[in-house]
Amino acid sequence: MKNKTSSSLFLILKWVILLVVLAAIYLPLIMIIVYSFSTNRTVGGEYGEFTFALYKKLFENKALLTATKNSLVIGLVSALLATILGTTASVGIHYMRKKTKAAVDAASQITIVNTEIVTAMGFFLLMIFMRDTIQIPVNFSLGWLIITHTIITTPYVILTVSPRLKQLNPNLLEASMDLGAGPMRSLITVMLPQLAGAMISGFALAFTLSLDDFVVTNINSFGANVETISTYVYSGIRKKLPADIRALSTIIFIVVLTVLIVFNIVKNKKAKNAAKKINQQ
Amino acid sequence: MKKKTAKVFRPTAFASPYLIATIIFVIIPLVLVLVYSFRGANGEFTFENFRKVFTDKETLRQLGQTLEIAAVSTAICLLIAYPIAYILASAPFKKMAILALLFIIPMWINFMLRIFALQSLLSMLGVKKGFGAAVIGIVYDFFPYMLLPIYTVLSNMDKSYVEASRDLGANSVVTFFKVTLPLSIPGVISGISMMFMPIFSSYAITKMMGDMNTTVIGAKIANLFEYQSIGNYGYGSALSFVLLIVVLLFMFLGTILTKRSPKAAKPVKGGTL
Numbered sequence: 001m002k003n004k005t006s007s008s009l010f011l012i013l014k015w016v017i018l019l020v021v022l023a024a025i026y027l028p029l030i031m032i033i034v035y036s037f038s039t040n041r042t043v044g045g046e047y048g049e050f051t052f053a054l055y056k057k058l059f060e061n062k063a064l065l066t067a068t069k070n071s072l073v074i075g076l077v078s079a080l081l082a083t084i085l086g087t088t089a090s091v092g093i094h095y096m097r098k099k100t101k102a103a104v105d106a107a108s109q110i111t112i113v114n115t116e117i118v119t120a121m122g123f124f125l126l127m128i129f130m131r132d133t134i135q136i137p138v139n140f141s142l143g144w145l146i147i148t149h150t151i152i153t154t155p156y157v158i159l160t161v162s163p164r165l166k167q168l169n170p171n172l173l174e175a176s177m178d179l180g181a182g183p184m185r186s187l188i189t190v191m192l193p194q195l196a197g198a199m200i201s202g203f204a205l206a207f208t209l210s211l212d213d214f215v216v217t218n219i220n221s222f223g224a225n226v227e228t229i230s231t232y233v234y235s236g237i238r239k240k241l242p243a244d245i246r247a248l249s250t251i252i253f254i255v256v257l258t259v260l261i262v263f264n265i266v267k268n269k270k271a272k273n274a275a276k277k278i279n280q281q
Numbered sequence: 282m283k284k285k286t287a288k289v290f291r292p293t294a295f296a297s298p299y300l301i302a303t304i305i306f307v308i309i310p311l312v313l314v315l316v317y318s319f320r321g322a323n324g325e326f327t328f329e330n331f332r333k334v335f336t337d338k339e340t341l342r343q344l345g346q347t348l349e350i351a352a353v354s355t356a357i358c359l360l361i362a363y364p365i366a367y368i369l370a371s372a373p374f375k376k377m378a379i380l381a382l383l384f385i386i387p388m389w390i391n392f393m394l395r396i397f398a399l400q401s402l403l404s405m406l407g408v409k410k411g412f413g414a415a416v417i418g419i420v421y422d423f424f425p426y427m428l429l430p431i432y433t434v435l436s437n438m439d440k441s442y443v444e445a446s447r448d449l450g451a452n453s454v455v456t457f458f459k460v461t462l463p464l465s466i467p468g469v470i471s472g473i474s475m476m477f478m479p480i481f482s483s484y485a486i487t488k489m490m491g492d493m494n495t496t497v498i499g500a501k502i503a504n505l506f507e508y509q510s511i512g513n514y515g516y517g518s519a520l521s522f523v524l525l526i527v528v529l530l531f532m533f534l535g536t537i538l539t540k541r542s543p544k545a546a547k548p549v550k551g552g553t554l
Contacts, residue, residue: 021361021365021384025424028395028398031398031401032398032401042401104296115482115525118524118528121310121517122311122314123306123310125310125313126310147306151303173292183294183295215482218485219507222506229394230392237488253390256389264379
């Protein structure tokens, strides 16, 4: 009896710990959402009346809208490039000999383990070197940010696609080529359909990492006048951030939450269907 | 003819675009960091940049503070994340997948917006900007990255070890310290490594949450590049090069620790019990 009450006490304690930490995680986000419908300059001030004024202001704030657009463009294009580059790389690495494979794997880990500021500076010096020393007509720009984001996210695509590749029949590609299909055709018609799931996960990961990036973007947009959401918020610290940032945050929170919930429902449904199929058999 | 080209083509060639990109955009930049760090203001070879890194009091103070911030926030984050991961991986909670998801959802929201939200809340609560607020910001930002690897290790752990330990008479406290904790060390190391070094670069957080005296070394490097005249990047490069060595050292340490821990667990696996 005593044991039972103490274990249920423990259960309550566990719930309390979980809920306290969850509250700490979500309270800031909830306050921003609540105050996105108030016009007070600061969160926590007098609420006033419920209004969509900040949302209206957001859609008139050209700088913030451009920053959001840049974030999305850089994220989508670099994630697409990273998915292509990362998938072809995974296939190539998969067929390498052990020693070459180890060397390439180590090289692909460099940007993952390196401190981001050093990676960012490396890109910066490369641009300076290309522009000033060997005088190629290039400069810091949206395109340069897309390239840098592609480079830092590609290793994560490789990490996502490679494990799936290991589960495939190792002779698939060679069989296809022996039967007369060219290498590109073999890759596209034989390998890609089987890697599609992993490629989508890789794309999603690359996209989120790109959206979340600050350091590489900050250092590589000196003088380029390209702002993303991250650099916009950062440069706003010195001035004062406009309150409509709260409206943008609310929209992003809701989009992220919806996407994750839908994704999980679809995933659970698929798992259930698969279980059903096995049961029927 | 067509057949011949197909035979000559090796599948490894698919990796070549990536390899070329890696050489141009990853290897060459690192070489440039090294070259610039030995370059003086007029392009001459010099050790001056490195001498400055190790003698400049301001730089040393910032390096020290970075280590302090990194150590304190990593420790706090670990102390919060471990119990949460442990609870989430234990009996009634393990089945509630949505609960674990709730803890890591913030990972998908832009971190600057999250820090902005946290800053708004803290200033509403009257918390002053400074060292403490910066640590809170870093813990808040990195929490999911610390939680996830520990949770993954704990929830994939073979529960029969715990049962065996209990059957053999150890109470739950002893079982935790002798069985669960050692088996979860790889997750803990992975969590620490996802947090400790990245803190060196998280100057955005210290700038938003800290005061004038609270900063990480990343801020210094960013400043050195933003406000330096072209052709004078030597000091910043030398500082980056030192950070690169620190990263390598920590990686080396991490590999040794991870390699050791499964060995410690192996006798259990081998059936000495």
